[in-house]
Structure formats: structure tokens, C-alpha cells
Amino acid sequence: MSYEGWILLTGSLVGISCGIVGCFLILRKMAMLADAISHTVLLGIVGAYLISNSLEGIYMLIGAAIVGILTAFFVQLLHSSGVQSDAAIGVVFTSLFAVGVILLSLFGGKVHLDTDHALMGEITFIPWDILEINGIYLGPKAVWMLGAVLVLNLIIIFLFYKEIKISSFDPDMAVALGIPVLFIHYLLMGMLSLTTVASFDSVGAILVVAMLIVPGATAYLLTDKLSVMLIISALVGVLSAFAGYFIATIFNVSISGSMAVAAGVIFAITFVFSPTHGLLSRWLARKRLQNKSA
Amino acid sequence: MSETLVSIWTDANTQWVLIGTLLLGLASGLIGSFALLKKQSLIGDAMAHAALPGICIAFLIHGAKSMSWFIIGAALSGLLATFFIEKIIKLSRIKEDTSIGLVLSVFFGFGIVLLTYINHQSKGNQSGIDDFIFGQAASLVGADVKLISAVAVLLIIITVLLFKELKLLTFDPQFAQGIGLPTGLLNGLLMTLIVGVVVIGLQAVGVILMSAMLITPAIAARYWTERLDHMVIIAGAIGAFSGVFGTLLSTTTKGMPTGPLIIVAATIIFLISMVFAPKRGLLVKAIHQSRLRKQVAREQVLQTLYDFTEQEYVQYKVGNGFHEQQIMKKRPISISMLQKVLSSLEKEELVRRTGDALWCLTEKGLTEAYHITLRNRLMEVYLMNEMTYAHFNIRQDQSMDLLQLPEKVLTELKQLLKQYGREPLVLPEKMNAGKRSYHRYASIGGK
Numbered sequence: 001m002s003y004e005g006w007i008l009l010t011g012s013l014v015g016i017s018c019g020i021v022g023c024f025l026i027l028r029k030m031a032m033l034a035d036a037i038s039h040t041v042l043l044g045i046v047g048a049y050l051i052s053n054s055l056e057g058i059y060m061l062i063g064a065a066i067v068g069i070l071t072a073f074f075v076q077l078l079h080s081s082g083v084q085s086d087a088a089i090g091v092v093f094t095s096l097f098a099v100g101v102i103l104l105s106l107f108g109g110k111v112h113l114d115t116d117h118a119l120m121g122e123i124t125f126i127p128w129d130i131l132e133i134n135g136i137y138l139g140p141k142a143v144w145m146l147g148a149v150l151v152l153n154l155i156i157i158f159l160f161y162k163e164i165k166i167s168s169f170d171p172d173m174a175v176a177l178g179i180p181v182l183f184i185h186y187l188l189m190g191m192l193s194l195t196t197v198a199s200f201d202s203v204g205a206i207l208v209v210a211m212l213i214v215p216g217a218t219a220y221l222l223t224d225k226l227s228v229m230l231i232i233s234a235l236v237g238v239l240s241a242f243a244g245y246f247i248a249t250i251f252n253v254s255i256s257g258s259m260a261v262a263a264g265v266i267f268a269i270t271f272v273f274s275p276t277h278g279l280l281s282r283w284l285a286r287k288r289l290q291n292k293s294a
Numbered sequence: 295m296s297e298t299l300v301s302i303w304t305d306a307n308t309q310w311v312l313i314g315t316l317l318l319g320l321a322s323g324l325i326g327s328f329a330l331l332k333k334q335s336l337i338g339d340a341m342a343h344a345a346l347p348g349i350c351i352a353f354l355i356h357g358a359k360s361m362s363w364f365i366i367g368a369a370l371s372g373l374l375a376t377f378f379i380e381k382i383i384k385l386s387r388i389k390e391d392t393s394i395g396l397v398l399s400v401f402f403g404f405g406i407v408l409l410t411y412i413n414h415q416s417k418g419n420q421s422g423i424d425d426f427i428f429g430q431a432a433s434l435v436g437a438d439v440k441l442i443s444a445v446a447v448l449l450i451i452i453t454v455l456l457f458k459e460l461k462l463l464t465f466d467p468q469f470a471q472g473i474g475l476p477t478g479l480l481n482g483l484l485m486t487l488i489v490g491v492v493v494i495g496l497q498a499v500g501v502i503l504m505s506a507m508l509i510t511p512a513i514a515a516r517y518w519t520e521r522l523d524h525m526v527i528i529a530g531a532i533g534a535f536s537g538v539f540g541t542l543l544s545t546t547t548k549g550m551p552t553g554p555l556i557i558v559a560a561t562i563i564f565l566i567s568m569v570f571a572p573k574r575g576l577l578v579k580a581i582h583q584s585r586l587r588k589q590v591a592r593e594q595v596l597q598t599l600y601d602f603t604e605q606e607y608v609q610y611k612v613g614n615g616f617h618e619q620q621i622m623k624k625r626p627i628s629i630s631m632l633q634k635v636l637s638s639l640e641k642e643e644l645v646r647r648t649g650d651a652l653w654c655l656t657e658k659g660l661t662e663a664y665h666i667t668l669r670n671r672l673m674e675v676y677l678m679n680e681m682t683y684a685h686f687n688i689r690q691d692q693s694m695d696l697l698q699l700p701e702k703v704l705t706e707l708k709q710l711l712k713q714y715g716r717e718p719l720v721l722p723e724k725m726n727a728g729k730r731s732y733h734r735y736a737s738i739g740g741k
Binding site for chain 2: 026029030031032034035039078081082083084086087089090091094095097098099101102105106204207209210212213214216217220221248251252253254256257258259260261263264267271277279
């Protein structure tokens with residue numbers, strides 16, 4: 001596959017994984033937790049490097065998953081000890097991120113990890129970091145990692161679809177039905193951290209947030225059915241990746257940034273023109289009602 | 295180290311930077327308190343991220359690095375982001391958290407796009423805009439710091455002057471509107487104040503961590519007081535201290551960004567507050583809770599022993615005392631807790647050991663247990679007939695002590711107790727009018 005093809009594939013994989021996980025975050029009103037975890041993942045990656053002394057993807061995944069779940073746990077802990085939830089998120093992620101940045105500036109000099117990379121990702125380098133087994137060319141490592149995480153996410157969602165769905169829409173009923181709500185919560189947090197860290201290399205820690213929230217929010221305005229929402233969200237993710245890439249090549253700017261902007265534009269269009277929940281359709285409906293009553 | 299410290303204190307530029315971060319910390323603690331109490335902490339996060347494209351556009355228009363242009367650009371795009379967040383919540387079914395995250399990430403993405411555009415244009419990082427991401431107080435020069443300090447002082451003055459109005463807006467917006475305050479205007483003003491703090495903090499603390507400057511000092515201060523005026527002062531002090539501390543550490547260590555250090559300092563103060571604060575701290579709460587748990591266990595054990603004693607007393611039997619297992623079967627209490635309670639009761643001479651894991655009440659213990667049992671059983675009766683006695687409002691009272699009720703009601707309740715057959719039958723010595731005395735049922739008899 002061509003250089004361009006690999007970048008598009010990577011971007012699309014990020015779009016699909018983040019889009020799917022993002023839907024649940026939006027429904028569970030935990031979008032800001034995604035923001036928090038995408039920041040703290042940095043600490044997990046730096047920590048994993050400092051402990052294992054290598055930049056292998058698997059260590060990064062483990063480190064990030066641990067810190068991601070810790071973030072969710074700390075937020076829960078502060079919240080249950082009386083701190084209001086928005087402040088709890090704010091305190092936890094900023095402090096863990098700050099520690100991550102400090103460690104990075106103390107020890108990061110020797111690694112190719114640096115703060116810019118952490119923020120913006122290096123999707124342009126993805127096609128050169130290839131996986132070879134016994135001399136057989138297998139394509140970029142990032143694609144394999146993202147693919148694996150996507151498959152894992154899909155398996156988890158497939159296995160626990162009903163449980164996740166009920167506990168997202170009606171947590172009280174889920175408890176009454178005996179669904180382990182807390183387990184589902186941390187399962188989702190684990191999925192979120194894995195997705196975040198796998199996407200981290202290509203779109204950067206902070207822009208993962210855009211991919212997690214914007215496609216899901218767009219889909220939320222287009223449908224009332226969870227399964228449809230998941231599919232639309234994944235499609236919007238892919239579409240933003242493609243559109244973002246072409247914007248970036250035309251203006252010669254950051255690819256990941258452009259993907260976020262493209263997602264934002266798609267959301268804005270949906271916000272106005274969505275057939276059921278859009279501004280325009282609701283305005284038309286109101287007009288029609290006025291005419292009828294007049 | 296000491297030499298560098300001396301050089302810092304004597305270096306004019308560093309002195310200005312320290313004053314700047316001190317004022318910045320003060321202002322953000324002050325204004326952050328209001329943001330926190332209005333549950334708008336994360337709006338600050340969105341504003342900070344959203345400031346990035348504003349800064350870049352200001353740079354593109356002006357063509358050079360200029361603090362005043364940056365502040366204007368950042369403020370405008372921050373306010374625009376707030377506007378979008380509010381409109382999305384109002385005009386669609388998207389909730390607040392999603393709306394904040396959405397606007398934040400798209401604005402930031404756009405900022406990154408512009409940033410790479412600028413860096414490609416001006417060959418490398420000469421624009422110095424990169425410093426805005428993590429903050430680099432050391433890169434501030436005199437004029438910038440003076441501008442930052444001036445804005446910070448202005449923000450502090452506005453907050454202090456409008457303190458009463460903002461307080462009312464925070465705690466009771468409806469009442470504020472009722473007495474004719476322009477709440478819409480004040481809300482806008484508060485948003486502008488938040489944007490103001492965020493914007494002047496960007497260069498020192500950075501886009502990503504600026505929100506923590508608003509949240510962390512305020513939430514730490516919340517632990518120490520219940521009063522807004524105290525909270526604002528404490529938060530300001532914490533903010534100022536963290537600002538100065540972070541700046542000092544960052545200027546002595548090469549290549550260390552200032553923002554994270556400031557935030558870590560603030561977080562440490564937060565953690566200390568959370569654990570050790572005198573009223574709301576975790577430590578005090580834990581001590582209080584364990585004391586309460588012990589007291590409840592003590593009452594439960596005494597009452598259980600009383601219940602057993604009563605059963606024997608009625609059946610004209612004298613046993614060998616009561617086994618620990620027997621108590622545990624009746625009350626949810628762990629063996630270690632039970633033994634702790636029993637041994638402390640033994641020290642108080644309220645219970646007596648009658649064999650291996652066997653216990654009975656002493657005369658003194660019986661008196662104590664009698665009162666506990668009477669009170670609890672009265673409570674049962676009271677709850678069964680709550681509507682009759684509703685006007686006494688016992689439940690609102692913290693103590694719920696029924697023995698404090700008027701004599702008449704108390705006799706009525708005792709009458710009911712008798713009707714239900716729940717009257718405590720074994721009486722302590724001095725209340726015992728000619729009946730069998732307790733002392734292990736005074737060798738049974740009496741029939």
C-alpha cells in the first residue's frame with residue numbers, strides 16, 4: 001500500500017475505535033472523563049518508559065491502561081469524598097498530566113518522546129515504523145496496534161452489548177437487574193485508555209478527545225438507536241480522517257489538527273441540518289405548527 | 295544553589311516574573327472560587343484550550359509576538375468558545391460535558407493547525423507560541439509581565455468591588471434576579487473575569503494546565519472554611535504561593551516548564567488540605583466515624599445482653615451468662631469488634647466475665663442497658679405512631695432523645711409500650727419497687 005494509503009488507514013482506524021467508544025461516553029455523560037484520560041495517558045507512557053526502558057508498544061499500552069483506570073478511580077474517589085464531579089476531574093487530570101510533563105522534561109531527552117509529539121502525534125512517520133516478522137513486510141506497527149485494539153473493543157462491546165446499553169441509559173434499572181455496573185464502568189474506562197494510547201502515536205494525546213467526542217455527538221444528533229449511533233459515529237470518524245488528511249496536505253499543516261477541525265465542521269453541518277434534531281428542521285417544524293394554529 | 299537563589303532575587307526581570315505569577319495565582323484563586331461554586335470549573339479548561347487559535351490568529355494578523363495582541367486574541371476566541379458551548383447546550387439535546395469537550399477539542403485542533411502553519415512559515419519555533427502550550431515563565435520579558443500584572447490587579451479589583459453581587463449570583467441567582475440585580479450581565483462579567491485570568495495565565499502556566507489554576511486552589515480552600523470570603527482569601531493565597539514556588543523551581547532547573555510545577559505545588563496543597571483540614575478533612579472524618587461506630591457497637595452489645603437477661607428473668611431461669619456467639623447471631627458485628635467492645639465494657643465495670651466467652655451484665659451495666667433499651671423501644675413505639683406525635687418533630691432534632699419529651703407524652707408512650715408488651719422488665723436496683731432484684735435474679739424465687 002502507498003504511503004498515503006497507510007496514513008489514511010491509520011486515521012480511519014483511530015476514527016472508528018474512538019468513534020465507537022465515544023458514543024458510550026456521551027450517553028453516560030462522561031465526555032470530560034475522556035478529556036481527562038487522554039491527558040493522563042501521557043503519564044502512563046512516560047512511566048512505562050522509565051520502568052521498562054523501552055518504547056515497545058505493549059509496555060505503553062499496559063502503562064496507559066493502568067494510569068487511565070487510575071484516573072477514573074481517583075475521580076471516583078474524590079467524588080465520593082465530597083468533591084463535586086467537575087472539580088474532581090479537573091484536579092485529577094491536571095495533576096497527573098503535570099507530573100507526566102515534568103518526568104518527560106527530566107528524562108525525556110534521551111527518547112524520541114517529546115511534548116510536541118505527545119500533543120500532536122506523528123502520523124506522518126507512521127508508515128516508516130514497520131513491523132517485520134522473519135523478513136516479511138507486514139505494514140506499519142501502528143496499524144497493527146490500532147487494529148488489535150479495535151478488534152478487542154468490538155469483542156467487548158459484542159459480549160456485553162446489553163449490559164453496557166442498559167447501564168448507560170438507566171443505571172438504576174441496571175443495578176436492579178443485577179448487572180455489575182461498577183465492573184462495566186471500569187471495563188469502559190479500560191477500553192477508553194487502550195483506545196487513547198493506541199491512537200496517541202498517530203493523532204496525539206489531546207486530539208484523541210476530538211475523535212472521541214465529536215463523531216459520537218454528531219451521531220447523537222442523527223439517530224435515536226444505539227446500534228445505528230455506533231455505526232454513524234464510526235463513519236463520521238472515518239470521514240473526518242479522510243477530510244482532515246486532504247485539508248492538511250493542501251495547506252501543509254498538522255494532520256491530526258486538521259482531522260479535529262474536519263470533525264468539527266461535520267458536527268456543525270449536522271447541528272444545523274440534521275433531519276430530526278437539527279436547528280433547521282426544528283425551526284421548520286415550529287413554523288409549520290405556527291401556521292397550523294394560525 | 296544558594297548562589298542561583300541570590301541571583302534570582304537580585305535579577306530585576308526574575309523579580310518581575312515572580313510578582314507576575316504571584317498576582318496571577320492570587321487572581322485565579324479568587325475567581326476560581328466563584329467558578330468552582332457555580333460548577334463551571336471545566337469551562338476554564340475549554341477557554342484555555344480555545345485560546346490557542348486566538349493567539350495564533352493574533353500572531354498572523356500582527357506579524358510578530360506581542361503580548362497585548364495575544365491577550366486580545368485569546369480573550370476573543372475564549373469568549374467565542376463559551377458562546378458556542380452555551381448555544382450547543384441550549385439548542386440541541388447535547389449535554390454540558392459533551393458540549394465542553396467538543397468545543398474544546400475542535401478549537402484546540404484548529405489552534406494546532408494554525409500553529410503548524412505559523413511554524414512552517416517562520417522556519418522553526420521562532421514565534422515563541424509553542425511556549426503557550428506548557429507555559430514558560432522564564433521566557434517572559436519585563437513589558438509582558440507588567441501587562442500581565444496590571445490585568446491581574448484589575449481583575450482582582452473588579453472581583454473585590456463586586457464581591458457581594460457575585461456572591462449572591464453564585465448562591466441564589468433567583469433571589470439576585472428578584473432584588474433587581476442584572477444577573478445576565480453579572481454572569482457575562484464572571485465569564486469575562488474567568489477568560490481574563492485564563493488569558494493572562496497562558497504564557498506562565500500554559501494552555502493545558504491553566505484550568506487547574508482555577509480549580510485546584512479553590513477546591514483546596516473549600517476544605518478549610520464554610521464562608522465564601524474566607525475561601526476566596528485562602529484560595530488566593532494558595533494560588534499565589536504555588537505560582538511563586540513553581541516559578542522559582544522552574545528558573546533554577548534548566549528546560550523545566552513552569553506550568554506543571556505550579557500545578558504540582560497546588561495539588562500537593564490540595565492533598566494536604568483534603569487529609570488534614572480540621573472539619574472536612576478525611577482524617578477528622580475517619581476518626582469521627584470510627585468513634586461513632588464504636589459507640590453504636592457498644593449500645594448494641596449492651597442492649598443485646600439486656601434482651602437475653604430479660605428472657606431468662608421472665609422464664610425464672612439463671613444461666614451461666616451469655617456466649618459471644620449468641621450475641622453475634624443477633625447483631626451484625628465482627629468477632630474482633632465484639633471482643634474489643636466487651637473488654638472496654640469490662641473495664642468500665644458494666645459487664646462481667648462468667649466463663650470462657652461467657653458474659654453477663656453487672657448491676658451498673660444493667661442500669662445503663664436498661665436506659666438504652668428503654669430509649670430504643672420507645673423509639674420503636676414512637677415510629678409506629680409517628681403521625682400522632684408529628685408535631686414534636688423529634689426526627690429533625692439531631693439527638694432524637696425521646697426521654698427529653700414532655701412528661702405527658704412520655705407517659706403516653708410508656709403506656710403504649712406496655713400495651714405492645716415491649717416494656718423492659720428487668721429494672722435497676724433503685725427503680726425496683728418490691729420486685730425481684732436483678733442481681734442475677736436474686737436466687738430466682740419470688741413466685
